[in-house]
Amino acid sequence: MRICYFGDGESVHIVRFCSHFKQLGHDVHLISFKNVKIEGITNHYINTGNITVSGGNWKVLLQAGKVKKLLKQIKPDIFHSIYATSYGITGALCGFHPYFITTLGSDVLISPQNSKLYKLLLKYAFSKADWIQTLAPHMSDAVLKIGSDINKVSVIPFGIDINIFNDKCRQENTDNFIITSTRNHEEIYNIPLLINALGKIKNKIPNLKFMFTGSGSLTEKFKELIVENGLKELTTFTGRITQAEMVKLLNETSLFVSVSFSDGNNLSLAEAMSCGCFCIGSDIPANKLWIDDNTNGFLVNTTDVNNLAEKILYANTNYNELQQLAKNINKSKIKNTGIWDNNMKKVEEKYFTFIN
Incomplete structure (x- = not known):
């Protein structure tokens, strides 16, 4: 053909x-x-x-x-x-x-x-x-x-390709609580909400690290916002990374956050779930396909910075318990519709x- x-x-x-x-x-x-x-x-x-x-x-x-x-x-x-x-x-x-x-x-x-x-x-x-x-x-x-x-x-x-995006090589960094964003640096992905939320709680998670991948038209503005929120020393800007580097990062990530205003079907979220990350997503239809709120992740309002900050703190405090509950649900969701x-x-x- x-x-x-x-x-x-x-x-x-x-x-x-x-x-x-x-x-x-x-x-x-x-x-x-x-x-x-x-x-x-x-x-x-x-x-x-x-x-x-x-x-x-x-x-x-x-x-x-x-x-x-x-x-x-x-x-x-x-x-x-x-x-x-x-x-x-x-x-x-x-x-x-x-x-x-x-x-x-x-x-x-x-x-x-x-x-x-x-x-x-x-x-x-x-x-x-x-x-x-x-x-x-x-x-x-x-x-x-x-x-x-x-x-x-x-x-x-x-x-997603489950032969690539999986948790077989998962090695969480036990010294740090790593929060990762892999969305592009454009307005639709609502990244300032995450940066501002992290600014509110940075002193409440002593081992916090923020991994920030991707690029876009707003990269420089986001870097300025990182500095304004006192997050410069906690943040790593990786720029665009290879697929292999992405898999390695997700397998080291504790919490994946995607709070976009709109999405079709959030593949970034599915990739993170398949690599064993606990996930927080914006309360939009695309993310509801993957996250059952308060079960295998959290859904948050796209404009409520305090709500996101609270959910991140809760995920940090109750991480092992939440991960235990989410793991099998995530695998089932990927198997059913995400391959x-x-x-x-x-x-x-x-x-x-x-x-x-």
Whole structure:
């Protein structure tokens, strides 16, 4: 089967899709507005200038003609856009079938709320798609609200690679209580809430260490906020790290915190759970898929810094008891819905449905 993906070649999701289906023996192509090369994949680059995470990328819609020309050359069995706005809408303009769209989160949860034009364009894209993959039920609700045939929509989470993200090599640092954030440094991830909460309790956890991975447009502001809260000596900024380094860090982490305002299906949380971390998440639908409040983790309000501070203190004081309760629940949740290979088999079955 020849599959042509259409998406951001720098995105970990695109890399995972392309690499996975290549390993299964399929002929995989990628059309992208980012000039990157994925090993073993036939890459096709269309130069549109700078594309930003903050939006305003309407100019990519003007490239539909070039994408359509490439599709005539590639002749794929399946054309699949990853991310519903820029790539999904542009792909819909090409008129190719069978055409699939995978939504990732903010493309259907935030963009159409902020722009009536985006909502209209997404409705058009969904009308042209033969199948739409969402990562969670609340995302399917958003797609249907925008306007789509319910029979086109399936919930299939991405999931994690449990051969990589697991607790087989877990070695907690018993000298320190390590709190880790792995989210990117952008507004949607609400990282100041965590920094300010840590500032309130830093003197109440004597062995506190804060591991801060990732990068983004707000990195320098976050570093300033760390200093303002008296956390500089307790904090390690790692920047972007490799997958192997991420696994090692999570296996040393006591408490993982993700308090984003919005998420599709929080893979960062699933990775942490699978590596044996106790977790605190914001009280949003994506995190409720993984955390049962006060059972295998805590859910907190996205604006209540005192609530987050209290939960961190409670987790520190009652850590062993909480971990004992959470461990088996976390493993069960990952096994049921969080394994990448199992979920991608469902995607492959959907592909074959449309070409047979």
